[in-house]
Amino acid sequence: MPIIVNLDVMMARRKISLNELSEKVDLTLSNLSILKTGKAKAIRFTTLDAICKALDCQPGDILEYREDAGNPNLVT
Amino acid sequence: MSKSNKFVFQALNVVSWIIFVGLCIEAGALVVNFVFSLFDPEMVKNLYEKLDLSQMYNLNKWAYFGMYSFILTISVLKAYLFYVVIVLLMKLDLEKPFSSSASGQITKISYVTLSIGIISYIARQTAMGLMHHGFDTAPLGKFWADSKAFILMAAVVYVIATIFKRGVQLQDENDLTV
Numbered sequence: 248m249p250i251i252v253n254l255d256v257m258m259a260r261r262k263i264s265l266n267e268l269s270e271k272v273d274l275t276l277s278n279l280s281i282l283k284t285g286k287a288k289a290i291r292f293t294t295l296d297a298i299c300k301a302l303d304c305q306p307g308d309i310l311e312y313r314e315d316a317g318n319p320n321l322v323t
Numbered sequence: 324m325s326k327s328n329k330f331v332f333q334a335l336n337v338v339s340w341i342i343f344v345g346l347c348i349e350a351g352a353l354v355v356n357f358v359f360s361l362f363d364p365e366m367v368k369n370l371y372e373k374l375d376l377s378q379m380y381n382l383n384k385w386a387y388f389g390m391y392s393f394i395l396t397i398s399v400l401k402a403y404l405f406y407v408v409i410v411l412l413m414k415l416d417l418e419k420p421f422s423s424s425a426s427g428q429i430t431k432i433s434y435v436t437l438s439i440g441i442i443s444y445i446a447r448q449t450a451m452g453l454m455h456h457g458f459d460t461a462p463l464g465k466f467w468a469d470s471k472a473f474i475l476m477a478a479v480v481y482v483i484a485t486i487f488k489r490g491v492q493l494q495d496e497n498d499l500t501v
Binding site for chain 2: 274287290
C-alpha cells in the first residue's frame with residue numbers, strides 16, 4: 248500500500264526551507280529528512296499536527312495514496 | 324546503564340576471554356598431538372592431559388582417527404563458540420542493544436551450540452558402540468559428557484535469538500517513526 252509523502256511539494260509552495268520547518272515543528276533535520284525522502288515507517292499525530300500548523304495545510308496535502316509503485320517518496 | 328550492569332558485562336567479557344584462551348590452548352594442543360601421533364605412534368600413549376588411546380590405536384587405527392576427529396571438532400567448535408560470544412560482547416551496546424549484528428551473533432551462537440550438542444551426542448553413541456566391540460573409550464567420556472546440555476542450551480539461545488530479531492524490527496520501526 249504505497250503512501251506518498253508530499254512534504255517537499257508543500258514546503259516549496261509555502262517557500263519554507265527544511266531548517267526553518269525543523270525549527271518550527273521542533274524536529275531534528277535528520278527526522279525531517281527521513282520523512283521527506285519517504286523512508287519513514289510511521290508518523291506521529293503530534294508530528295503531523297505540528298507540520299500542518301507550520302505549513303498551514305491539511306494532512307491530505309502532505310500524505311497521498313497512490314497504487315502505482317516505483318516512486319522514491321513511497322512509504323510502504 | 325547502571326554501574327552494576329556495566330560491571331557484570333566487563334566481568335563477563337574477562338571471563339569469556341579467559342575461557343576462549345583456555346579452549347584455544349586445548350584445541351591447539353589436541354591438533355599438535357594429532358599431527359605428532361601421525362608421525363610417531365608412540366605419542367598415542369601420552370596425548371593431551373595424559374589421554375592414552377594406545378589400546379584403540381592398536382586395535383583399529385580408523386577407530387582412533389574417527390574418535391580423535393570427534394574430539395578435535397568439538398574442541399574447535401567450543402573455541403569458536405566463545406570467539407562468537409566475545410565478538411557479541413564487544414559489539415553489544417547496552418544503550419541500544421537491538422542491532423542486526425548482535426541478533427546475527429546470537430543466532431550464530433545457537434547454531435554453533437546445536438552443532439556441538441549433536442556432534443557430542445553422535446560421538447558419545449559411537450563411543451558406546453565401540454565399547455561393545457572391546458575398545459576402551461572410557462577416557463574419552465569427558466569430551467562429550469554434556470551433549471544434552473548443549474542441545475538444550477541451543478534451544479534456549481535460539482528462542483532468545485528469535486525474540487531479539489523481533490526486538491531489532493521494533494527498534495528499526497521506532498527509529499523510523501517521525
